[in-house]
Amino acid sequence: MEHISDSTVRRLSNYLRVLDELDREAEGLVSSQRLAEKSGVTPAQVRKDLSYFGSFGRRGLGYSVAHLKGEVRAILGLDRRWRVALVGAGNIGSALYAYKEFARQGFDIVAVFDDDKTRAGQPLGELVIQPMADFERVCRERGVEIGVIATPARDSQQIADLMVRVGLRGILNFAPRKLFVPPAVALRTVNMAIELESLSFTLAQAEHARHGRRRFPVG
């Protein structure tokens, strides 16, 4: 199988959103044109992306929505469930715990950890927040495969190191900090700060352009 780039995987995720929607609207078939239009890419791109995985479409008829959705879900590893430990039960952690999309995509939060004295021992939904001292034991007992980091930046690398040591295979990081893990561990970062800064950069540039100013000396 050819190497599948990160951007292909992201487009597959977008196609899945569109297929979910078409499925809810009880659409039976979708053309590559329609799928492309709703995903914001070209029909050629859709056909190329889907061709990595075999040929699903029938010429002139398009793709079966239900079948293609099942195939894309399998490609993305969403046809099974993953056992997840959440570290950090503050605002972001609590929102993640309550985030229905998480479970809908096969990610089951089976343990929550926080060393904050006001949180450890308290309930979070059906779980009890546990201290980090229990992390290794609980992860082993509950067969945890993925760790989610929702702590302040200063604690995040240390927690990632612990997750690697305990043998977790994937980490989803919400802390605003670049983390370092061995290549065998899959790491994804959701960095709201970076998105915010990218937005304010664009707005600031537009503002400077509107006022005919050059913001920065070019040395």
Added chain:
Amino acid sequence: MEHISDSTVRRLSNYLRVLDELDREAEGLVSSQRLAEKSGVTPAQVRKDLSYFGSFGRRGLGYSVAHLKGEVRAILGLDRRWRVALVGAGNIGSALYAYKEFARQGFDIVAVFDDDKTRAGQPLGELVIQPMADFERVCRERGVEIGVIATPARDSQQIADLMVRVGLRGILNFAPRKLFVPPAVALRTVNMAIELESLSFTLAQAEHARHGRRRFPVG
């Protein structure tokens, strides 16, 4: 000024994280080597990225942490405040409202909207959640410049259209859906579903590789 790519802006955000940390540790100077190492890029990349904006460093001494931090903040448009309207007061919206990084980066949430009958009229922090019917009037009265979408996917495009019509200049989208806006409006999407799926894709591929299976027929 040369065009600054999205990936440069993202690296600048990362440098800012590192500079914030060095500043808290009362470090006065930083070399491009050290900044590079802590950011996970090469020293040449650091020097190239910073050279877009003029020359900050002194040969052999490195960069002044405080000065460089101020410059990077200005580049990213973080030296001013932005007035933000939040649409959606569910789990994600409430977490965003409570997210301190938001205000710390100059984004002030000045209005919150939600049409859910159990939410409209209720307090959220120091604000009262308002119905969407008031969106246009309140945005004009409070000088809102940026909209944040934290609603279910099905409502998100309609809300983006409204934000564009009302004249907002930037949109930060947390709904798991690709949105379409005119080029003059800056749009950033934080898609947790896509990060999750990218993670599960990588884990599933690794698992199939470990079992010596080829997951997908190549047609």
